[in-house]
Amino acid sequence: MTNAAENTVKVYEATLSRRQFVKTGGALFVGVAFVGPSLLKAQGFQAPKVTGAPFKNSLDPTQLNSWIEIHPDNTVLIRTGKSDFGQGTTFTAYRQIVADELSVSFESITTVIAGHTDQTPDGSGAFDFLGRGTPNIRKAAAYTYQALLDLASERFNIPKDQLIAKDGVFSGGGKSMSYGDLVKDQQLKLTIPVTGDLTGIMGLRVEGNPPMKPVSAYTVIGKSHPNSIITSKVTAKETWATDIRLPGMLHGRMVHPKTLGSTLVSVGQLDKSKFPNSQVVVKGNLVGVVAPTEWEAIQASQQVATATKWSEWKGLPGNEKLYDSLRKEADWTTAQVTKSGATKGDVPAALASAKKKLSATYHFPFMKHAPIGPTMAVADVNPDGTVHIHTHNQNPQALRGEIAIMLGTSPDHVIVHTHPGAGHYGRSNGGNSGAEDDAVILSQAVGKPVRVQWMRAEDLQWSTQSPAAFADVEFALDEKGRIAGYQIDHYMPAFQDDRPIGAILAGLPTMPAPGGGAGFFLSTANFLSDPWFYDLIPNVAERGHGTFQVGQKASPLAIGLRDHSMRTPGQYQQNYPRELAFSEAAALAGADPIQFRIDHAKEERLINVLKQVRDASRWDTRPSPRAGAKSTGSTLARGRGVSAMFRSGTYWACVCEIAVTPSTGAIAVEKYTIAVDPGIVVNPAQLKRQVEGGAMMGISHALYEEAMFDESGITSRDWNTYPIAKMTDTPEMKVVLIHDLKVGAYGGGSEAANALAAPAIAAALHDATGKACRRLPLKRGYVQQLLKS
Amino acid sequence: MVTITVNGVRHEIQAKDDTPLLYVLRNDLQLSGPQFGCGLAQCGACSVLIDGKEVRSCVTPISTLTAKQEITTLEGLPARWAKLKGLSREQAKDILHPVQQAWIEEQTPLCGFCQSGMMMVATELLEKNSNPTDAQIKAAFTTEGPSPHLCRCGSYVAIMDAVKHAASLMGKGK
Numbered sequence: 001m002t003n004a005a006e007n008t009v010k011v012y013e014a015t016l017s018r019r020q021f022v023k024t025g026g027a028l029f030v031g032v033a034f035v036g037p038s039l040l041k042a043q044g045f046q047a048p049k050v051t052g053a054p055f056k057n058s059l060d061p062t063q064l065n066s067w068i069e070i071h072p073d074n075t076v077l078i079r080t081g082k083s084d085f086g087q088g089t090t091f092t093a094y095r096q097i098v099a100d101e102l103s104v105s106f107e108s109i110t111t112v113i114a115g116h117t118d119q120t121p122d123g124s125g126a127f128d129f130l131g132r133g134t135p136n137i138r139k140a141a142a143y144t145y146q147a148l149l150d151l152a153s154e155r156f157n158i159p160k161d162q163l164i165a166k167d168g169v170f171s172g173g174g175k176s177m178s179y180g181d182l183v184k185d186q187q188l189k190l191t192i193p194v195t196g197d198l199t200g201i202m203g204l205r206v207e208g209n210p211p212m213k214p215v216s217a218y219t220v221i222g223k224s225h226p227n228s229i230i231t232s233k234v235t236a237k238e239t240w241a242t243d244i245r246l247p248g249m250l251h252g253r254m255v256h257p258k259t260l261g262s263t264l265v266s267v268g269q270l271d272k273s274k275f276p277n278s279q280v281v282v283k284g285n286l287v288g289v290v291a292p293t294e295w296e297a298i299q300a301s302q303q304v305a306t307a308t309k310w311s312e313w314k315g316l317p318g319n320e321k322l323y324d325s326l327r328k329e330a331d332w333t334t335a336q337v338t339k340s341g342a343t344k345g346d347v348p349a350a351l352a353s354a355k356k357k358l359s360a361t362y363h364f365p366f367m368k369h370a371p372i373g374p375t376m377a378v379a380d381v382n383p384d385g386t387v388h389i390h391t392h393n394q395n396p397q398a399l400r401g402e403i404a405i406m407l408g409t410s411p412d413h414v415i416v417h418t419h420p421g422a423g424h425y426g427r428s429n430g431g432n433s434g435a436e437d438d439a440v441i442l443s444q445a446v447g448k449p450v451r452v453q454w455m456r457a458e459d460l461q462w463s464t465q466s467p468a469a470f471a472d473v474e475f476a477l478d479e480k481g482r483i484a485g486y487q488i489d490h491y492m493p494a495f496q497d498d499r500p501i502g503a504i505l506a507g508l509p510t511m512p513a514p515g516g517g518a519g520f521f522l523s524t525a526n527f528l529s530d531p532w533f534y535d536l537i538p539n540v541a542e543r544g545h546g547t548f549q550v551g552q553k554a555s556p557l558a559i560g561l562r563d564h565s566m567r568t569p570g571q572y573q574q575n576y577p578r579e580l581a582f583s584e585a586a587a588l589a590g591a592d593p594i595q596f597r598i599d600h601a602k603e604e605r606l607i608n609v610l611k612q613v614r615d616a617s618r619w620d621t622r623p624s625p626r627a628g629a630k631s632t633g634s635t636l637a638r639g640r641g642v643s644a645m646f647r648s649g650t651y652w653a654c655v656c657e658i659a660v661t662p663s664t665g666a667i668a669v670e671k672y673t674i675a676v677d678p679g680i681v682v683n684p685a686q687l688k689r690q691v692e693g694g695a696m697m698g699i700s701h702a703l704y705e706e707a708m709f710d711e712s713g714i715t716s717r718d719w720n721t722y723p724i725a726k727m728t729d730t731p732e733m734k735v736v737l738i739h740d741l742k743v744g745a746y747g748g749g750s751e752a753a754n755a756l757a758a759p760a761i762a763a764a765l766h767d768a769t770g771k772a773c774r775r776l777p778l779k780r781g782y783v784q785q786l787l788k789s
Numbered sequence: 790m791v792t793i794t795v796n797g798v799r800h801e802i803q804a805k806d807d808t809p810l811l812y813v814l815r816n817d818l819q820l821s822g823p824q825f826g827c828g829l830a831q832c833g834a835c836s837v838l839i840d841g842k843e844v845r846s847c848v849t850p851i852s853t854l855t856a857k858q859e860i861t862t863l864e865g866l867p868a869r870w871a872k873l874k875g876l877s878r879e880q881a882k883d884i885l886h887p888v889q890q891a892w893i894e895e896q897t898p899l900c901g902f903c904q905s906g907m908m909m910v911a912t913e914l915l916e917k918n919s920n921p922t923d924a925q926i927k928a929a930f931t932t933e934g935p936s937p938h939l940c941r942c943g944s945y946v947a948i949m950d951a952v953k954h955a956a957s958l959m960g961k962g963k
Contacts, residue, residue: 085900086898086899086900086901086942087899088899226893226896227896229901230892230893230896230897230898230901231893233898233901233904234863234889234892234893234897234898234901234904234908235863235885235889236820236821236822236862236863236864236905238821238901239821240821240824240902242815242821242824242825243815243819243821245816245819293804293805293808293812293816294812294816295804295805295807295808295809295812296805370941371900371902371941372826372832372834372900372902372903372939372940372941372942373824373825373826373834373902374825374826374827420900420901421900421902422824422826422900422902422941423899423900423902423941423942425941453825455828456826456827456828456829456831685896686896689896689897689899689944689947690899692943692944692946692947693899693942693943693944693947694943695943696940696942696943696944696945696946697941697942697943699943700943718827718829718831719827719829719831719832719936719939720831724939724941725943725945726930726931726937726938726939726945727926727927727930727931727937727938727940727945727948727949728927728928728931728932728937729945730927730945730946730949733946
C-alpha cells in the first residue's frame with residue numbers, strides 16, 4: 001500500500017503538484033517523472049472549436065509530461081506535434097534547445113516523438129519550427145527546469161541561486177544529484193498554461209513567461225549535431241508512410257474527374273474478366289477503385305477511367321489570359337484592402353514631384369509544390385467509428401479536425417499517424433495533402449483498411465498550387481537620385497484552401513471555401529507579408545488586394561484552381577516585385593544595387609547581411625546594366641543581381657551571377673552567394689544544408705516553374721510538362737552564416753532561401769542585357785521573346 | 790511465375806508477370822529503399838542496380854528479368870561493398886557502404902525521398918570511376934541515365950559533396 005501526501009506549489013505561471021510516496025508493506029513504486037493523467041482535462045485549455053468538447057486520444061497539453069519526460073535513468077524524452085519534412089529541426093535544433101534550457105547533454109535526449117495526434121501535445125504544422133525564438137518546446141523545457149530547480153533547492157535545503165546545473169546534475173552546498181534521482185519515486189505533475197485550438201492551423205501555444213537560459217550560457221546550441229533520421233533513412237531502416245501495410249489492407253486508386261468543374265455522368269463498368277478482385281466505389285463525384293494488389297488497382301482504375309463519362313467544363317482563363325483575366329475580370333472588392341504598418345508620408349506628392357519615376361507591373365505564376373512522391377495515405381475506418389490514418393502530413397491535428405468534419409464525428413474518433421515521406425513545402429500545412437480523405441472514404445465503403453496512392457499526373461493536376469499574383473509598383477527618385485517615395489499594390493487570389501478534395505467530390509461536409517470565413521486563413525484578403533526594411537525612404541504605401549481563387553465561383557464543384565501556401569507564402573509573391581523593382585530603381589538612379597539598398601537602410605543587421613554577401617561574392621560595385629550589356633547574339637552575356645528579405649527573425653541577402661544566351665533565352669546561374677543572419681545559429685551544418693536546398697529550389701522556381709493550365713484544368717502532368725531544376729543547374733554555391741549571440745534569439749532558416757533567387761536572377765538578366773523581365777519563370781521562350789522585343 | 794535475385798537472395802514471385810519490379814520490391818519483398826515517384830521513369834526515386842547498372846524499377850516488368858540478374862537495392866549496398874572488398878560474413882555484419890557512410894557524414898538528405906535512387910547512381914558511378922570530376926558527377930545524375938535524377942528539396946550540392954566524400958572513403962578502402 002502506498003500513502004501519499006500531496007502538495008502544490010506555483011512555478012511561475014505553472015503549478016507543480018507532488019505526491020511523495022512512502023513505501024510500505026514491501027511494495028515498490030518505480031517512479032517515472034511527471035506522470036499525470038493522459039486524457040485531456042480542461043484546465044487552462046481552450047476547448048477545440050470542432051466539437052466544443054475535449055478530445056480523447058490526445059495528450060493533455062497542460063501537463064508537462066505531455067511535452068517532456070525526465071526518466072529516472074536521467075534520459076529525456078521530448079514530444080512535438082510538428083512532424084519532420086526534411087527540415088530536421090525536431091531531431092536537431094529542438095533537442096539542442098531543450099538540452100540548453102534543461103542543462104542536459106544533447107545525447108541524453110534519447111527520444112523524439114513527433115506528429116502522432118494521440119502521442120503529441122500541441123498540434124500546428126511543420127513550419128516556423130523555431131517560432132521566432134520561442135517555440136512551445138522551449139517554454140515547456142524552461143518550466144521543467146524551474147520545477148527541477150525548486151525540487152533541488154528543497155532537497156538540498158539551499159537557495160536556488162546557489163545551485164549549479166550541468167549535464168543533468170545539480171550541485172550545491174557540497175551535494176549533488178542527477179535529475180533522474182531527483183524525480184525518482186515521486187509523482188510530479190506540472191500544469192502549464194496553454195491556449196489555442198488543437199485542430200486549428202496554428203495549434204496550441206504554451207503561455208506564460210518562465211525564465212529562459214541566458215544565451216551566454218548556451219553550450220549545445222551553436223554546434224553541428226547530426227540529424228538522427230538521416231542515418232535511418234540512408235540505411236533503409238526508416239519506416240516511411242509509403243511502407244505502412246495493415247492486415248487485410250486493399251490498394252486504392254482514384255478516378256478523378258475530367259476537368260476541375262466536371263460532374264459524374266456515368267461511371268465506367270469494371271471489366272471483371274480482367275480484374276476479378278477489384279471493386280469500384282462511387283460517392284457523389286468521387287470514384288475510386290480498390291484491389292488486393294497495387295498493380296491490379298492501377299490497371300483496373302485506368303480501365304474504369306477510360307469508360308467513365310464526365311460533364312464538360314471550361315471556366316478557367318487558361319495560361320495565356322491569366323493576368324488579363326486577373327486584372328480585368330476578378331472581383332478585388334470581396335475583402336478589405338490591407339495596408340502595411342510601414343505606410344507613411346505622402347506618396348502621391350512624392351510621385352508628383354519626382355525627378356525620375358519607375359512604374360512597372362510584375363507577374364508571378366502559379367507554381368506547384370510538386371513533392372517528389374505523390375500524396376498517399378492508409379486509412380482504417382473501424383466498425384466502432386474510430387478512424388486511424390497513416391500518412392505523411394505537415395499538420396496531423398488539423399487533418400484530424402478535417403476528417404472529423406467530413407465524417408460528422410468528433411475528433412475523439414480520429415487518430416492521425418505521421419511518418420516520414422516526401423517534402424510538401426507547405427502543401428499540407430493546413431492538414432490535407434490529398435489522399436487522406438480519399439482513403440477514409442474508400443475504407444469506410446469497403447470496410448477494410450485502404451491505401452490510396454495518387455499517381456504523378458493526379459498529384460500535379462488535382463493538388464493545390466501556390467497562387468499566381470501580380471503587383472503594380474511605383475518608385476519616385478528625387479534630384480539626388482534617392483528614393484523619395486514607393487508604393488506597391490499586390491494582387492493575389494486566396495492562398496489557403498484546406499478543404500479536402502475527396503470530401504468535396506464526395507459531397508461531404510468540409511470547412512468553408514476561401515472567402516467563406518474571416519481572417520488570415522479563411523477570408524480572401526491579401527495580407528502584407530514582406531516586412532519593409534528600407535527605413536530611410538520617407539514616403540511609403542503598401543496595399544494588398546485579394547479575391548476568390550481562379551475558377552472557384554464558376555466551377556460546379558466550387559474548386560477551380562485551388563491554392564495553398566508554399567514555402568515563404570505570400571511573402572514570395574510580394575518580395576519578388578519589390579526587390580526586382582528596387583534593383584531597377586537603382587539602375588534608374590545610376591547607383592550600385594547593393595549600395596543603393598544600404599543607402600536606404602537603417603537596420604544594422606540588414607546592412608551587415610548586404611555587406612557580407614557583397615564581400616563573399618566579390619561583388620564589383622557599379623550600376624546596372626553593365627557596360628557592354630547585350631540582348632542579341634549567340635554568345636554569352638553575363639550579369640549579376642541581388643535581393644534581400646527579412647523573414648521569421650532572419651535577415652537574408654543573395655547574389656546571383658548568370659550567363660544568358662540572348663538568341664535562345666537560356667539562362668545558367670553560374671554562381672550563387674547567400675548570406676543568412678538568424679541571430680543565433682542553432683546548428684550550422686544543418687542550416688547550411690537547408691539554405692543550399694532552398695536556394696536550389698529557388699533557382700528551379702525562377703528558371704522553370706509555372707503550372708500550365710487550359711480552360712478546364714491543369715495541363716502540367718509529369719516532370720516534362722512541369723520541369724524542375726536538375727543537378728546540371730547547380731551553380732557554384734557559397735553560404736555565409738552570420739552567428740551573433742548579441743541578437744539574443746534565433747530565427748528560422750528553412751524558408752526564405754527559395755524566394756531570394758527569382759528577383760536576383762531577373763536583376764542579373766537586366767544587368768546582362770539591359771532588358772527588364774518582369775514575369776516569371778525566366779524560361780527560354782519568355783526570355784527569348786523579351787530580348788527580341 | 791518469375792524468379793528474381795534481390796540483394797543476393799532468390800525469390801519466387803507470385804505477382805503477375807507484367808507487374809513492374811517496383812511494386813514487387815515494395816509490396817512482395819517489403820523493401821523500403823526504392824520509392825514510387827512518378828511511375829514514368831522521369832525522376833529516379835525507384836532506381837535499383839541490375840548487374841551494376843541503374844534501372845528504373847517503376848517501368849521494368851518482372852517478366853523481363855531472370856534469376857541470373859543481380860538486383861541491388863539500398864538494403865543491399867553494405868553486402869555489395871563487403872563482396873567487393875572480399876570481407877567475411879562476420880566482418881560484413883555491421884558495415885555500411887561508403888556511399889551510405891558519406892551520405893550520413895555529409896548530412897545529405899533533406900526529406901530523403903529521392904536519396905535511395907541517388908545512392909544507386911553514386912554506387913554505379915564510383916564502381917567505374919573512382920575519382921569523378923564535378924562535370925562527371927553532374928552528367929551521371931543528369932544525362933547518362935534514363936532521365937535526370939530529380940531532388941525537389943534541392944540537395945544537389947550536398948549530393949555532389951557526398952559523392953566526392955564517398956570516393957575518398959572508397960579510395961581508403963573503408
